[in-house]
Amino acid sequence: MSFMKQLSEFVIPFLLPTMLAVSGLPATTPKVERSTVGVVPAAVKEEATERQHNLHKRLLEVNPNWAGKVHEEFDRNGVEALNNEVTLLQKHFELVIARLNAADISDLSRSQLDQRSANxxxxxxxxxxxDFPxxxxVPGRRPVFIDPWGTHCAxxxxxATSGHADLAQRINREHRLDVLKNIQTEGLGEWQLASxxxxxxxxxxxxxxxxxxRSQTIEYPAEIEALVxxxxxxxxxxxxAGELKVGARCGGKTLLHFAAASGDLxxxxxxxxxxxxxxxxxxxxxxxxxxAKGGKHSRFEVRWDGSTRVTSANHYLSKGRVYKSVRGSFVADVLQDFYGGMDGKNALEYATSDPRPSKHGVSMHAYYGKRLPFGNPDKEISPLDEVKNGRAEVAKWLREQGLK
Incomplete structure (x- = not known):
């Protein structure tokens, strides 16, 4: 037997463990554990698939043409879209815009490209x-080109905003509740080609x-509406001018209460x-x-030095002018006049109370900032942050005056 063969068969097997023991190293090859980094558990995959399925199902309600279309960028934020009509529609538009941005547009002219970008x-x-129509x-879901309050569909x-408001009005007169493929109004085809x-x-x-x-609308006196x-x-x-007294009340609230709720220090x-x-x-x-007098469609009239009057309408009502903006909807929900207001609250409590949304429809402030890009990029502060910061300053000052 050669020396090298003897060394490999007899010497090394006996000497190597001894040498390793002296050095403190393990004598056997360590067991390598399989890494789980990056491995997604089956339960998580199933949950994500279920969320995607649920969102896709809701999108099909909004527009049946989502059939067969799967969006690759679905994430957990999509779950929010299942909660109410406004955020569902916003999610629909968000995914549509993503598809528009990803489309092959190599066949478009320069003019068409410019119009596409603008649209x-x-x-x-x-x-x-x-703000959707x-x-x-009709019961169920249906396209509405322009609703009775002048709100246009997408x-x-x-x-209308591309300079063809007359065309939009003609389409509404002829095909208010029709799907786009059934609209035959003259001029639509030309607009589409140029768009x-x-x-x-x-x-x-x-x-x-x-x-x-069901619906609710609210009306404030002009001075209060502007303040909100x-x-x-x-x-x-x-x-x-002496037309208002400092102690005047509107819907049970003083001017100081309205100012505090509005964050106007x-x-x-x-x-x-x-x-x-x-x-x-x-x-x-x-x-x-x-x-309760309002019934299905309630009109709230918040009045100076008198109780809030509630009457019934026989048709759907928009929520009112104060609900047309992020700021206004936030302050109006703080005031809670759709619930008759709040009893026994001082100015500090109006500056710190959380908004309470109405029972019918979601206010603009509730979803502000959850979809990007959001708001005016030229503004240094969002309208929601602006009113919240103002209310915080009011609360601080009122506490300094000893209010609790």
Whole structure:
């Protein structure tokens, strides 16, 4: 037997373990554990698949043309879209815009490319604003080109805002509740060719809107409406002219309560300087019996120095002008006049109370910032942050005055 063979068969097997033991190293080859990094558990995969299936099912309700289309960028945020009509429609538009941006547009002319880019931005702005038409016409879901309050559907909005408002109105007169493929209004084909958007893309854009069974609208006096929307000048002018007294109430709330809820520190200080009662508390604007008078479609009239009047309408009602903006909807939900207001609350509580959404429909502030891009990129602060910061400043100042 050769020396090398003896070494490999007899010496190394006996000496190597001894040498390793002395060195402190293991004598056997360590067992390698399989890495689980990057491995997605089956349960997580199933959950994601279920979420995607549920969202796709809801998208099919909004537009049947989602059939056979799967969006690759679905994520957990999609679950939010299942909760209410506005966010569902926003998710629909978000996914449509993603498809538009990913489409092959090599066959388009320079003019068509420019128009396409502009129309995609218009659609994005429309999605962000979240003001969609109301289907008060037929049960179930149905396209509504322009509703009775002048709110355009997405395609109608693109047509009107691209300089063809007359065409949008003619389509509405002839085909208000029709799907796009059935619309025969003269001029639509020419607009589509110039728009840079293909017919199948416009067909996918057009939502079917859910029938609204109940609705509420609210009306404030002009001075209060302006204040809720962020402009205190009408209140100040009325006070200066003697048309309003500093202790005046509207729907059970003082001017100081409205100013605090709106986050207007300058007005809060001015009212206190004029003798407003820091410790004054609110009363209810109306009770549940009054609210019940509204029935399916309720109109709330919040009045100076009187109770809130609730009457019934025989048709769907938009929520009111204060609900047309992020700021206004937030402040209005803090005031809670759809519930008759709040009883026994002081100015500090109005500056710190959380908003309480109405029972029918989702307010703009509730989904603000959840879809990108959101808001005016030129503004340093969003309107929602602006009102929240203002209310925080009011609350701080009121606490400094001893209010609890």
């Amino acid at each position: 995609i931005q218009r659609l994005r702005d429309y999605m962000v604003e979240g 109301q289907n008060i016409f 395609v109608g909005h693109l047509i 840079g958007l293909r017919l199948d893309e416009l067909v996918l854009i057009q939502p079917h809107y859910q029938f609204r069974m 929307l962020g402009d205190s000048s009408a209140v100040l002018e009325a006070l200066k 300058a007005l809060v200080k001015r009212l206190v300087d004029m003798g407003a009662d820091l410790n004054g508390v609110s009363t209810l604007g109306c009770d549940e019996d009054e609210i």
